[in-house]
Amino acid sequence: MLIQAVDGAPALSPGDRAAALALAEAYTSTNAMGSYLGRDDPALQAAIDDVIAKDARMKAVCGAG
8 A cells, every 4th residue: 555655656755755665565574474473573573663663754754753
């Protein structure tokens, strides 16, 4: 869904577009990891932290952070 939003927003700067696509990839990876790793697994926690960091960047771009 995020990738579709990025594709539909040609006014995004290249840096913001890259940040949004990185967030989409992080969400996808974390979702997949969550299907086979336990909540306390360090790898899953690192992936969640990565999503949080990338989400903060997008919130700043969107004026919500």
